[in-house]
Amino acid sequence: MAIDSNSFENLRLELRRGSLVLAVLAQLRTEQYGYTLRKALAEHGMEIDEGTLYPLLRRLETQGLLVSEWREEEKRNKRFYKLSADGKLILKQLLAEWKSIDSSLNGIVKG
Amino acid sequence: MELLERYLQAVKFWLPKKQQDDILAELKEDIESEMEEMESGLGRKMTGSEMEALLKRRGRPMMVAMRFQPKRFLIGPGLFPMYIFVLKVAVLCYLVPWALAGLVLLLFGGSRPVGEVVGGLWGSLWVTLAFQFSIITLVFAALEQTHSKSGFQENWNPGALPRVRPPRDPYRVARTGSLVEIVMSLIFLAWWIRMPQGFPFAWGLDKAGIHWTWGSVWQDFHHHFFYLVIALTLINVCVAVVNLIRPYWTRPTLLIRGTINAGVAAMAYFVVRAHWPEMKSEWILLTGIHPALAQAELLSRWVNLSVYSALAISTVVAGIQALVEYIRAILWKNSGSKLKAAAALFLVAASLGASCTKAMPTQGTNWSTANSAQLAKTALPALTGGAALCVLRDFEITFTLGMHESWRVNLEFQPDCEAHGVLGGLLSGLNRTI
Numbered sequence: 001m002a003i004d005s006n007s008f009e010n011l012r013l014e015l016r017r018g019s020l021v022l023a024v025l026a027q028l029r030t031e032q033y034g035y036t037l038r039k040a041l042a043e044h045g046m047e048i049d050e051g052t053l054y055p056l057l058r059r060l061e062t063q064g065l066l067v068s069e070w071r072e073e074e075k076r077n078k079r080f081y082k083l084s085a086d087g088k089l090i091l092k093q094l095l096a097e098w099k100s101i102d103s104s105l106n107g108i109v110k111g
Numbered sequence: 112m113e114l115l116e117r118y119l120q121a122v123k124f125w126l127p128k129k130q131q132d133d134i135l136a137e138l139k140e141d142i143e144s145e146m147e148e149m150e151s152g153l154g155r156k157m158t159g160s161e162m163e164a165l166l167k168r169r170g171r172p173m174m175v176a177m178r179f180q181p182k183r184f185l186i187g188p189g190l191f192p193m194y195i196f197v198l199k200v201a202v203l204c205y206l207v208p209w210a211l212a213g214l215v216l217l218l219f220g221g222s223r224p225v226g227e228v229v230g231g232l233w234g235s236l237w238v239t240l241a242f243q244f245s246i247i248t249l250v251f252a253a254l255e256q257t258h259s260k261s262g263f264q265e266n267w268n269p270g271a272l273p274r275v276r277p278p279r280d281p282y283r284v285a286r287t288g289s290l291v292e293i294v295m296s297l298i299f300l301a302w303w304i305r306m307p308q309g310f311p312f313a314w315g316l317d318k319a320g321i322h323w324t325w326g327s328v329w330q331d332f333h334h335h336f337f338y339l340v341i342a343l344t345l346i347n348v349c350v351a352v353v354n355l356i357r358p359y360w361t362r363p364t365l366l367i368r369g370t371i372n373a374g375v376a377a378m379a380y381f382v383v384r385a386h387w388p389e390m391k392s393e394w395i396l397l398t399g400i401h402p403a404l405a406q407a408e409l410l411s412r413w414v415n416l417s418v419y420s421a422l423a424i425s426t427v428v429a430g431i432q433a434l435v436e437y438i439r440a441i442l443w444k445n446s447g448s449k450l451k452a453a454a455a456l457f458l459v460a461a462s463l464g465a466s467c468t469k470a471m472p473t474q475g476t477n478w479s480t481a482n483s484a485q486l487a488k489t490a491l492p493a494l495t496g497g498a499a500l501c502v503l504r505d506f507e508i509t510f511t512l513g514m515h516e517s518w519r520v521n522l523e524f525q526p527d528c529e530a531h532g533v534l535g536g537l538l539s540g541l542n543r544t545i
Contacts, residue, residue: 033140034137034140034141035140035141035144035145038141050138050141050169051169051170051174051175051178052178054134054137054138054141054178054179055178055179058179070136076140076143077136077140078140079136079137079140
């Protein structure tokens with residue numbers, strides 16, 4: 001049976017979706033605004049489009065994991081995000097979980 | 112910049128009021144940052160087409176706005192399978208009676224043009240289906256809002272799941288069904304033969320001094336088809352006995368059953384057709400609730416109308432059953448070519464249709480023995496031809512010619528061809544003669 005050309009892309013996006021939250025939280029250990037955050041993630045090979053990033057930032061802020069403030073920089077108003085205290089705790093737990101998954105997967109893949 | 116403002120205005124339209132300003136400010140800032148970076152790379156201002164390309168890549172305003180909102184469902188994935196199931200059941204429950212009523216009207220519609228009948232039915236179908244769809248969707252949308260709180264997904268008992276059903280064999284006949292059929296057919300036969308003398312369950316009426324007679328439809332039916340009904344019922348009993356002993360449909364039993372049903376459909380059709388004006392006047396009288404009608408007369412008229420309606424519906428149901436049985440016999444366990452099967456079915460249907468039209472009495476007149484004779488003369492060859500085609504499509508005739516072979520006719524049979532024995536014997540004789 002021929003594999004649908006979209007199948008890999010859909011599975012890849014599904015695989016990345018969970019990791020994006022971790023990448024965003026980790027990147028926001030230092031304060032950044034949306035556009036620079038996007039660029040920084042892309043430089044690390046985690047490209048994320050603005051249509052995904054901004055709703056995700058809002059969701060994480062509503063959950064109390066991020067804090068944000070509007071500030072003027074280079075004559076333009078920008079919204080800066082950074083990890084909250086709760087966000088730091090959750091990031092630590094998520095990183096531990098990530099390492100555990102990584103180790104389990106390595107074991108499974110190597111057989 | 113004007114294009115950017117237009118884009119932001121379009122996004123704003125789809126955003127919730129409370130968040131509009133905040134989201135737009137951030138979106139504008141992000142787009143401006145991207146523009147700034149592009150312009151510094153180009154060393155000039157962006158052109159209109161470059162700006163258009165940038166906005167196009169970001170997506171349609173409505174889609175951009177939707178991403179900022181939580182996922183919402185009218186009917187969520189938890190209830191969706193049930194929603195589709197209920198819709199299918201509702202459509203079937205409506206479509207089947209609708210199709211039956213439509214066929215009755217088409218068959219007996221009389222002077223009304225076919226286009227008018229079909230148009231009326233088609234209109235009513237869509238209105239009712241749209242109404243059903245709306246109501247079911249509204250009910251499920253309401254359930255979607257409440258079922259997560261009701262614990263519907265969590266409160267279930269695995270022990271209450273239905274038992275595993277054995278795979279169904281479409282050719283198996285339930286023995287209990289055959290037994291019930293035999294008993295019911297014999298009871299019907301006894302009643303049919305006794306009908307002119309009275310009706311067993313009506314003794315109470317006689318004792319109470321209520322005078323009653325058979326309606327004209329029944330009398331007509333009984334008079335013209337007395338022996339045919341007895342013959343068809345007896346053949347049906349024989350088929351049921353065979354099915355009781357060997358509970359699997361075979362091609363001959365399917366063909367016989369199809370022919371019985373075709374016969375029932377034809378008889379009911381001619382009687383209803385001949386009495387259609389009578390039925391219409393009864394309907395008009397009763398639906399108008401005529402005040403002059405006494406209770407007893409009203410009852411008798413309703414009974415008559417019910418008999419007419421039952422016969423009209425029987426015509427269609429028996430006709431459909433006959434068709435299904437012929438199709439099953441022709442497509443017997445997927446043997447042979449479907450094209451031949453379709454051709455055979457078409458020939459049978461066309462011959463039957465032509466013969467029925469020829470034999471049909473003119474509207475308003477009663478069915479006569481001349482009509483019976485005409486029907487028998489034309490319909491029987493069609494049915495026999497159809498049956499022969501069903502059997503014949505099981506083998507192919509090939510002629511083998513060769514230096515060391517005499518002229519010889521070879522018949523290649525499908526494995527389950529019932530005609531194998533008879534035709535094999537004939538073929539052997541033919542080859543000996545050659």
